[in-house]
Amino acid sequence: PQFVLNIDKLFPTKMAAQLKAAVGKSLWQAVHIPTTVSRTCDGGTTSRWSAMQIGMSFIGAYKMCAGEAAVADLAFAAKHAGVIQMADILPARRARGPNEPGGIKFGHFCDMVQSDRKYPNDPVRSSLEIVAAGTMLFDQIWLGSYMSGGVGF
Numbered sequence: 001p002q003f004v005l006n007i008d009k010l011f012p013t014k015m016a017a018q019l020k021a022a023v024g025k026s027l028w029q030a031v032h033i034p035t036t037v038s039r040t041c042d043g044g045t046t047s048r049w050s051a052m053q054i055g056m057s058f059i060g061a062y063k064m065c066a067g068e069a070a071v072a073d074l075a076f077a078a079k080h081a082g083v084i085q086m087a088d089i090l091p092a093r094r095a096r097g098p099n100e101p102g103g104i105k106f107g108h109f110c111d112m113v114q115s116d117r118k119y120p121n122d123p124v125r126s127s128l129e130i131v132a133a134g135t136m137l138f139d140q141i142w143l144g145s146y147m148s149g150g151v152g153f
Contacts, residue, residue: 101142
């Protein structure tokens, strides 16, 4: 299915203008990953899942069998794709894959939660929503799985 996001309806005027300028006429793919996969806290898994979805999109769109001549197109698309990484790499002794939840900067996380959009006139409620979401992601999911060994715990 195709998702069309109306930026003008979802964001305040100033934010909508900034988003439109940044996105331009680009085409993006939303990566949908089961919760079980994302809870393993391996950012590399997200990248591999995205590559699989892109490949299946080509195969489905052009009614091909897997492995046909689309390989060149897929390789070109993967090589030149603009990938948005939400997190910075963690120190080498702590990192497993790229884009780990532990490397998400707090400013980026605040933008992802978007509580300032939902509660623009209540900075306390907006901040508490961010803290609650941060506790869930950083403490319960990422740190919890990191301390218990991550994948396969």
